[in-house]
Amino acid sequence: MRRRVAAAAKPNPAHIALAKLEQSLGDRLFLCTQNVDDLHEQAESKRIVHMHGELFKSRCDTCSRPPFSDTSTHDPPAEHPRCECGGGIRPHICWFGEVPFELDRIFRALDECTVFMAVGTSGVVEPAASFVAHVAGHARTIYVGEEQPANASAFTECHLGKAGEVLPRLFDV
Ligand SMILES: [Zn+2]
Numbered sequence: 001m002r003r004r005v006a007a008a009a010k011p012n013p014a015h016i017a018l019a020k021l022e023q024s025l026g027d028r029l030f031l032c033t034q035n036v037d038d039l040h041e042q043a044e045s046k047r048i049v050h051m052h053g054e055l056f057k058s059r060c061d062t063c064s065r066p067p068f069s070d071t072s073t074h075d076p077p078a079e080h081p082r083c084e085c086g087g088g089i090r091p092h093i094c095w096f097g098e099v100p101f102e103l104d105r106i107f108r109a110l111d112e113c114t115v116f117m118a119v120g121t122s123g124v125v126e127p128a129a130s131f132v133a134h135v136a137g138h139a140r141t142i143y144v145g146e147e148q149p150a151n152a153s154a155f156t157e158c159h160l161g162k163a164g165e166v167l168p169r170l171f172d173v
Contacts, residue, residue: 002055003073009037011042011043012039013164014167015042015043016043017171018040018167021171030049030113033049033052034128035050038054049101057092060089061088062086062088070089100128113135113138114139115139116131116132116141118144118145118149118155119167122149123150132151132154142170143158143159145160146163
């Protein structure tokens with residue numbers, strides 16, 4: 001169901017503004033998302049870290065076969081798909097209670113950043129909700145989203161509004 005819904009979604013102006021920002025900043029932009037859809041890819045961002053994984057990839061729950069592209073919706077409900085090794089095939093996403101992906105890389109980027117921006121997140125889901133506190137001593141911290149996040153007091157700037165309207169203005173793209 002999630003794959004069917006995500007397959008019909010299109011990038012919004014915020015995704016496009018972030019892709020344009022990458023075009024001017026190159027690898028000085030570190031784009032980390034909690035989203036599992038591929039809208040950043042569709043907007044042509046090139047370097048994206050999906051800390052909660054990718055909905056359109058699957059992996060085996062048993063062997064070390066790397067995650068692979070998978071758009072199948074198993075519709076109507078089929079038997080649990082199986083790997084050649086006999087293991088179960090599961091979505092390459094981080095379920096509740098599992099450790100997010102690429103945390104080492106993410107914390108290196110947090111340690112090095114000079115400007116930290118959180119976009120459209122509730123500020124509740126850990127560990128992402130604590131990223132702003134991690135960088136507070138060395139980076140300018142900016143929040144963009146429609147509602148005050150739970151961790152609003154940790155940011156030096158809050159820009160409330162639709163990300164698709166605020167980001168193009170902030171980035172001047
Ligand atoms: Zn396997």
